[in-house]
Amino acid sequence: MRQDRAIRTRNTILEAMASLFNEVGYDxxxxxxxxxxxxxxxxxxxxxxxxxxxxxxxxxxxxxTRDGLRPQTFKVQExxxxxxxxAYRVPREPVLRAAIRLSVDPKARxxxxxxxxxxxxxxxxxxxxxxDRGELLPHTDPDAISRMVVGAWTGVQLVSExxxxxxxxxEEIARMYQLMLPSVVSPAVLARIDLSPERGERLLRADESExxxxx
Amino acid sequence: MRQDRAIRTRNTILEAMASLFNEVGYDxxxxxxxxxxxxxxxxxxxxxxxxxxxxxxxxxxxxxTRDGLRPQTFKVQExxxxxxxxAYRVPREPVLRAAIRLSVDPKARxxxxxxxxxxxxxxxxxxxxxxDRGELLPHTDPDAISRMVVGAWTGVQLVSExxxxxxxxxEEIARMYQLMLPSVVSPAVLARIDLSPERGERLLRADESExxxxx
Numbered sequence: 001m002r003q004d005r006a007i008r009t010r011n012t013i014l015e016a017m018a019s020l021f022n023e024v025g026y027d028x029x030x031x032x033x034x035x036x037x038x039x040x041x042x043x044x045x046x047x048x049x050x051x052x053x054x055x056x057x058x059x060x061x062x063x064x065t066r067d068g069l070r071p072q073t074f075k076v077q078e079x080x081x082x083x084x085x086x087a088y089r090v091p092r093e094p095v096l097r098a099a100i101r102l103s104v105d106p107k108a109r110x111x112x113x114x115x116x117x118x119x120x121x122x123x124x125x126x127x128x129x130x131x132d133r134g135e136l137l138p139h140t141d142p143d144a145i146s147r148m149v150v151g152a153w154t155g156v157q158l159v160s161e162x163x164x165x166x167x168x169x170x171e172e173i174a175r176m177y178q179l180m181l182p183s184v185v186s187p188a189v190l191a192r193i194d195l196s197p198e199r200g201e202r203l204l205r206a207d208e209s210e211x212x213x214x215x
Numbered sequence: 216m217r218q219d220r221a222i223r224t225r226n227t228i229l230e231a232m233a234s235l236f237n238e239v240g241y242d243x244x245x246x247x248x249x250x251x252x253x254x255x256x257x258x259x260x261x262x263x264x265x266x267x268x269x270x271x272x273x274x275x276x277x278x279x280t281r282d283g284l285r286p287q288t289f290k291v292q293e294x295x296x297x298x299x300x301x302a303y304r305v306p307r308e309p310v311l312r313a314a315i316r317l318s319v320d321p322k323a324r325x326x327x328x329x330x331x332x333x334x335x336x337x338x339x340x341x342x343x344x345x346x347d348r349g350e351l352l353p354h355t356d357p358d359a360i361s362r363m364v365v366g367a368w369t370g371v372q373l374v375s376e377x378x379x380x381x382x383x384x385x386e387e388i389a390r391m392y393q394l395m396l397p398s399v400v401s402p403a404v405l406a407r408i409d410l411s412p413e414r415g416e417r418l419l420r421a422d423e424s425e426x427x428x429x430x
């Protein structure tokens with residue numbers, strides 16, 4: 001019980017700090033503002049995290065996540081699912097949004113690097129498997145495609161965020177895959193790939209209900 | 216002559232400040248560091264710019280540029296040219312890079328906004344003209360495509376920049392268009408569109424040699 005509460009407190013702190021990173025940037029996010037926002041004492045904060053740097057690292061540690069991902073008939077579907085799951089989660093989870101924010105902040109990037117190489121590697125591995133199974137068009141370069149999509153995904157998120165609440169990230173990201181996949185995936189496979197904007201939410205809810213059921 | 220020198224000095228200041236924005240972010244870029252970097256006095260700096268805010272605005276004012284763009288048989292080629300020209304220029308011009316940097320910085324964005332809506336509008340107008348001329352596939356939405364490509368372009372730049380000198384932005388951006396255009400442009404037009412990575416440089420050099428020749 002006590003441990004559960006400790007985990008919850010840690011998550012509360014991390015989410016509050018992530019929101020500060022998102023609102024004011026890495027440099028201007030202070031422990032003083034975090035104290036004010038959480039209502040916790042400095043002592044309580046420092047019990048969970050040694051420093052602001054430590055919180056930034058924790059944010060980035062949570063950035064490469066496969067939650068909601070499950071095995072699919074086509075490996076290329078799993079690759080798309082990664083992007084659709086994140087498109088659903090990023091607008092709802094300040095910690096994931098902060099990981100992007102820290103990656104585009106010059107100072108934070110210099111201190112902690114980014115998780116983009118990890119994301120690019122995850123995508124490359126899935127696309128390479130897809131290629132080995134004959135799911136991709138000939139002459140497709142898994143490494144280059146994965147790297148490009150990590151970039152494009154990130155930019156679509158950054159731009160649609162600034163354009164306000166008008167745009168739904170899941171729809172924008174689904175459109176991105178719809179445009180690009182015909183140049184990557186063989187036609188027979190493409191016809192059986194689900195690229196709908198609702199897919200991320202659906203996968204995540206299925207995951208949650210199984211978790212609740214203890215499966 | 217004196218005016219020429221004033222313009223050169225103003226450009227020198229703006230480039231130095233843009234480099235500072237790129238290296239340390241908006242907040243940490245100071246007039247003191249600018250004095251040190253340029254060797255100019257505060258008086259000389261303030262003759263050209265009223266404040267750091269003023270410099271940030273000047274950076275963003277230069278961000279939406281059509282330099283090097285020229286009329287083409289196909290409007291969709293002009294739309295692609297915008298992206299290829301920028302892909303060549305951004306790694307070489309700190310002011311353009313700083314405009315992207317300021318757009319992803321929470322504080323600077325709050326103060327000055329971004330130029331993404333302007334870029335999206337320029338693209339939408341060109342794509343709408345292309346559509347009216349029958350260059351696009353049926354059911355293409357110029358507004359959504361333009362917005363998505365502004366985002367994707369930005370993200371590919373941000374990610375390939377962090378991955379170091381290994382990747383050439385012109386090649387990454389050309390690949391992005393090569394992947395997406397078959398889903399946007401009618402096949403007969405697509406076959407006549409130049410999507411080569413070298414196109415941005417070529418257009419810009421042609422532009423410069425005409426300018427030198429006084430055309």
